[in-house]
Amino acid sequence: MKYSLQDLIDMEHFQQKLIAVISKSGLKRLTEIEHRKQIEKSENRYRSILKASLDGYWLTDTKGKLLEVNDAYCRMSGYSEKELLSMYISDFEIIETPELVAQHMKKVALKGSDRFESKHRRKDGTVFDVEVSLQFRPEEGGQCVCFLRDITDRKSLQDRLESLWSLAQMTEAGPKVLFNLVLEKTQELTGSRYSFFGFINDAEDQLEVNAWSKEAMNQCRVQDQPIHFPIAKAGLWSQAVLERKPLFWNDYNLDHSRKKGLPDGHVPIKNFLSVPILRNEKVIALAAVANKDSDYTSQDVSQVQAFVSNILLLIEKRIADEALQKSDERLKLALDSVSDAVWDWRVHTGEVYFSSRWYTMLGYEAYQLPQNFETWRSLLHPDDLPESEATVFRHLKYAEPFEIEYRMRTKENQWRWILARGKAVERNDQGKAVRMLGTHMDITERKQSEMAQYPCQHPSNWYFNKYQR
Structure with missing residues (x-):
C-alpha cells in the first residue's frame, strides 16, 4: 500500500501522540509505584519504631481483636506475638468485662480517643497495672491504635503514699487500732490472704503475736492458740529473725532445715514473706504475710518494710504519749495537794x-x-x-x-x-x-x-x- 506524503505526516503525528500518551501513562504508573514504595518504606520505619518502643503497642479492630502488637507488650504480658494475635482485649483485661470492653470501644469510635488506667493479667496469672492511650482511625472498617505503659511501680508507690497518709491521720489511735491497720495494709499492699504482727523481746529469743488477720483466725482450728513463740523452737518464719533480714519462700512445700510443719487445724500455707523490723541493730518486731496468688518479690519486701517501720514509730509515740499523760496526771495530783x-x-x-x-x-x-x-x-x-x-x-x-x-x-x-x-x-x-x-x-x-x-x-x-x- 502506498501512502502519500500527507498520510505519512499524519501517521507520524499519530505515533508521536501515542508515544506521548503511553509515556504519560507509564510515568503516572511509575509515579504511583514509587509513591507506594515510599509509603511502604515509611510504614516499615514506623513499625520499626513501634517494635523498639518501651511502651506496649496494639492495633485492634472495633471488636477488640489484636491485629498488631510490639515486643514491649509481649514482654509485659508474657505472651508471644503469635499468641497475642489470636486474642481479644477481653482475654487479659481484668477490670472490664467483655461487654464493657465492647461498650468502651464504641465510645472511643464516637469520641475519637481516650486515656485511662486498667489492670491486665499476664500469661503466668500475675496482674500488672497499665495506662492505656487509644486513638480511633476509620480506615478498613475502623481500627484503634493503642499505646500501653506498665505503671505497676508507680501505682505501688502511690498505694504506699496513701497508706502512709492514712497513718498520718491516725496519730490519736491506740496501739490495738494500729496493729490491725498493719495487718490490713500489709495484706493489701502485697495481695496476701493472711498476716500476723508481733514484737520481739529484748533478748530476741521470743515473739509475742499482737495481731492476727481476721480470715486466719476465722479459719484456724488449732486448739489453745498460743501468742508467745520461742524463736529457737519456731518454724520457718523465725529464720528471718535469726538472719536479721527479710526472707520469702514461694513454695512452702519445699524442704528446709528449720521447717517444723504446721499444727493440726492450721490454715494451709502456699507461700509467705517474713520481715523483721530492726531498731538500733536489734530486731524489735516481725511482720509476716502469706498466700499471695503470685510469687513474693523484693518489691513486696520494700512495701512491708516501709509501712511497718513508719507505723511502729506511731505505735511507739502513742505508747510514750500515754505514759507521759499518766505521769502528768500523777504530777498534777501531787502539785494540787x-x-x-x-x-x-x-x-x-x-x-x-x-x-x-x-x-x-x-x-x-x-x-x-x-x-x-x-x-x-x-x-x-x-x-x-x-x-x-x-x-x-x-x-x-x-x-x-x-x-x-x-x-x-x-x-x-x-x-x-x-x-x-x-x-x-x-x-x-x-x-x-x-x-x-x-x-x-x-x-x-x-x-x-x-x-x-x-x-x-x-x-x-x-x-x-x-x-x-
Whole structure:
C-alpha cells in the first residue's frame, strides 16, 4: 500500500501522540509505584519504631481483636506475638468485662480517643497495672491504635503514699487500732490472704503475736492458740529473725532445715514473706504475710518494710504519749495537794500550765482562766508589771536568779501579794530558753504585817487600805 506524503505526516503525528500518551501513562504508573514504595518504606520505619518502643503497642479492630502488637507488650504480658494475635482485649483485661470492653470501644469510635488506667493479667496469672492511650482511625472498617505503659511501680508507690497518709491521720489511735491497720495494709499492699504482727523481746529469743488477720483466725482450728513463740523452737518464719533480714519462700512445700510443719487445724500455707523490723541493730518486731496468688518479690519486701517501720514509730509515740499523760496526771495530783501554786511556761508558744492552787489562790475556780502568758500579765498590778516582766526576761536571757514579789488581782477585785520563784529548765540549740518552771506563794499576810509595823516604808500601803477593807 502506498501512502502519500500527507498520510505519512499524519501517521507520524499519530505515533508521536501515542508515544506521548503511553509515556504519560507509564510515568503516572511509575509515579504511583514509587509513591507506594515510599509509603511502604515509611510504614516499615514506623513499625520499626513501634517494635523498639518501651511502651506496649496494639492495633485492634472495633471488636477488640489484636491485629498488631510490639515486643514491649509481649514482654509485659508474657505472651508471644503469635499468641497475642489470636486474642481479644477481653482475654487479659481484668477490670472490664467483655461487654464493657465492647461498650468502651464504641465510645472511643464516637469520641475519637481516650486515656485511662486498667489492670491486665499476664500469661503466668500475675496482674500488672497499665495506662492505656487509644486513638480511633476509620480506615478498613475502623481500627484503634493503642499505646500501653506498665505503671505497676508507680501505682505501688502511690498505694504506699496513701497508706502512709492514712497513718498520718491516725496519730490519736491506740496501739490495738494500729496493729490491725498493719495487718490490713500489709495484706493489701502485697495481695496476701493472711498476716500476723508481733514484737520481739529484748533478748530476741521470743515473739509475742499482737495481731492476727481476721480470715486466719476465722479459719484456724488449732486448739489453745498460743501468742508467745520461742524463736529457737519456731518454724520457718523465725529464720528471718535469726538472719536479721527479710526472707520469702514461694513454695512452702519445699524442704528446709528449720521447717517444723504446721499444727493440726492450721490454715494451709502456699507461700509467705517474713520481715523483721530492726531498731538500733536489734530486731524489735516481725511482720509476716502469706498466700499471695503470685510469687513474693523484693518489691513486696520494700512495701512491708516501709509501712511497718513508719507505723511502729506511731505505735511507739502513742505508747510514750500515754505514759507521759499518766505521769502528768500523777504530777498534777501531787502539785494540787501542796499549798504553793505551780506554773509551767512554754516560752516559744506562750502556753502556761497553772496548777489548780494557782487559780484558787486568787479566788477563781480551777482552770477558770485561759492557760497562757497573757493571763498572768493581765492579773498583775499595773505598777508591778514593768519590773516583773523585765525580771522574767533577764532570767531567760542571762540566767539571772528569778525571785520577785508582786501584786495580783483576785476575782473579787482585791490585791494579793505573791512571791514568785522560777527557773528556765530547757533551752534550744541556740541557748534560748524554751521552758520555765516556777511557783507562787501567797505572802499577803506577811506583807500586811510588815506594812502595819512600818507603814511609811511601804508606798503601796494605801492600796491595801483601799482594796482590803
